[in-house]
Amino acid sequence: MMYRKQFLLLLSFALLASCEKDTQVSGNIDYLGDSNLILKQIPVHYKYAPIFQDTFNVSESDHFEYTTKLDSSEIRLLFIGDKEYPLYLTSGSELLLTIERSTFPKNVKVDGYEEDWDEKYTDYLTAITDLEKKIPVEEEKIKTGQDNDLLKISEKKYELAEQYLKGTPLQDYYLKAIGEHLVFSIRSVEYNQRFYENFNPDSARKAIFAEADSLNFFTIASLKAQRAGIRDFAHYYARTFGIYDSVKTVYGMDLSEYDIKRVAYEELNEKRIQVLDHMKSRDALAHAKMYLIAERIGEQPLEKAQPSYESYLQNFSDYPVYTQFLKNFYKDIKSVSPGEPAIPFSLPDIDGNIHTMDDYRGKFVLLDFWAGWCQPCLEEFPHMKDIYDNYSRDELEIIGISNEADSLVWVQDLQHLNLPWPQLYGGDGFDEETFKAYKGGGIPFYILVDPDGKIARYNDIRASFNFTTVFDSLLEEHNQTTE
Template sequence: MNLFYTLIFGLLLFSSCSNSATTTIEGTIDYLGDTPLILEEKPVHYKYAPVQRDTITVDSNGDFTLSITVEEPEIRQIILEDQSYPLYVTPGNDLTVQITRSNFPKNVQVEGYEQNWDTQYNDYLNEIDGLDTQISEEEEKIKVGEDNQLLRLSKQKYETAKKYLQNTPLDDYYLKTIGEYLVFKVRAIEYNDRHFDNFDADSAREVLFAEADSLGFFTYESQLAQRAGIRDFTHYYSRTFGIYDSVKAAYGMDLSEYDIKQVAYEELNEKRIEVMNHIEDRDALAHARMHLIAERIGEQGIETAQPSYDRYLEEFSDYPKYTEFLRYFYNEIKSVSPGQPAVPFAIPDIDGNIHTMEDYRGKFVLLDFWAGWCQPCLEEFPHMKEIYQNYSRDELEIVGISNEVDSLVWVQDIQRLDLPWPQLYSGDGFQEETFRAYKGGGIPFYILVDPDGKIARYNDIRASFNFTTVFDSLLQEYQNQQN
């Protein structure tokens, strides 16, 4: 048998052994309006991986039906505006869902489960009602060294999740609340060390890891359940060593978090890697390191990430789901690295006039992706206004591209903020087409395009920090080439 037929036979054998089956999700919703009803699959990486989303078509009576292919039992999210509801789907097991819009995600009823897991989840939501608001309020207190109940309330949340969700198909939501609690505990170390002279951060870190081990936080199942794998825990852990405060003191200015992560990358990364020593299971380690390398590619660029990226592909070649994602993301970032052509766009301004990338050929263009709810975005605007005055429009233009979901909010924001540069809007929030094409993971997010329409800098400049120094050098180099 030649190679071609061997491959065909192998594919047929694989497909015949697959457990995938069609699962139908049907149901009713009492009111939908213009808001789409979405079924979303959890991506490999929370920020950088492609998201599989199915729009559920709802008829005029509020009825809907969607058939999906399911290979193994998993959680998929029903999304309505900014709220979500977990749906446990299994191959070939049809579900009937009833949604009341005004109460969503509460009081969702699901027929087709083996047990009343929908009722248990609703009981969980009812018992923690208002708890997240209290947690947010207490979080503000801990930041400034005030007495607070943050850890007590966060622990109360995970204990409630344990009561209703542990050892059910929704167990992920119990494990996720453990992660949230531990992240708050890490953050408490940073703030207590900052505000209290006699605080023993080393001892607090030892207690933290002991509790994390006792709660099974470093297991594979727990890491899968977290919003961002190990990323949030390692990120805040690295901050407990006073590195942020040291960098701010050294520069004599209140740098943004992104700038600090650029300046102190080596020190912060060394502390993140320390966390890996607490992960013994190889599946969990593969998952954790995948998240850290993806963050490195996305925030530091492919040159910095290259050595660890190459090592991961070799060491964890038996985890194709992770290595395929990293290869995909590496190539995506490479496609928008400095020297590559800028992403074309055609986006309207508030008057409906269409702006394209080509309109700005012949000058440097700073693309500013922002939203009115993003405080770091707003904090940059005074510095950006100063820069806008210091350079001519033949040298530099700034173009704002909104990541706001609601166009009315966008209009109110640009009127309130009185920004003098062009402001464009195409909707979809973080799914905005140009933002996604540039592989944006968060805002503020900046792309500097040169006069030839090529990317000059990729999200490593800030008006409040290094823009003028970097831009003056690039402008001088370009002007010398023209003379």
């Protein structure tokens, strides 16, 4: 029996391998400069899953060729800088691309498609250009209770996506536009009840769920198309119950969103999981629940995340892609939990001097991952300066590690921020090596390392909120053990 199982397993691998065919992507780009042409697979989770990518070799004549093996069809994303273009790849297909760097991702010509999907996508991008410019302006209006056209504009965007892309291999961008519209709709509930006395949030929520149902938002196809699965919709749905305003009333209006999510996590999470009742299939439920549990693992101490994590592994064992992702992520977070060794680094300061984690052994060290474009990062600096003045360098050192992609921008930031603690340059955005090793999902991101070089706190302290209380307790405990 054992040999038969092994034979069947080997046979299944052989059959899978035999179905794989070479898929070729080649073409020309008129100019690339210092950028790279990168092809990324869409990961199972937008923030915590590993990203698999390939960098194209572009010749001096601006020609590129790439081959991969596929056994089915899928969308992969072609990146130049932070701009992306979706490529529909099928097993055995050959695509020839012509790219205009100055207008990318518009005007990409793709020879090899069965139909003119490349033209439809360019037409869609052109059609929504003005809408994309208006959306941020209308978003600001909704936050302050002004009359706005945000929902009309976002509805127009998904109608254009339907016109150009529904029924094509690029239909995910139609589903994505629907999700964006529904997130804007649910966000409007929070603000409208804040500014309009007679506004009925219960009625508004019911209307949005009805609209979501009519647009098939809670289906597996739709949820997979969203940037963050169900996370964004569930997050803003939870906010419509006034939890943020209640916490701010108790703790003060300066409390950041990060801290509100920490303080009121259980209450917020109770509302988030209500959205799961609207899933249209077990496939959709498995996908949605996986996202919410991943967020819980990433945002809360593991002992709080463990029950729901273990329950998911048991109840959804028939979804091995999701369970394996959660197992890997849980293991990753556990490896950087309090008590584990701090991640070593070797990074330069503004003068080119190299600093390592070992250089600061014997004192507490707060690692601050930040970038100049991150407003919450900047808002913490005045509080961090106060903390830096209140403790000696024998007790506490702060080390800034910049995720800024452009080192010149980092230098300019340092020149006007006047930060007194060591500042090191990591670069590479969220791909910065030390940040990734700590499993960082966003910034600001803080790690407190103890004098023995072990992680003392993992991204649950902030200078503007709880740092002093937490640190004083740790410092007192450390001093008692060393006396």
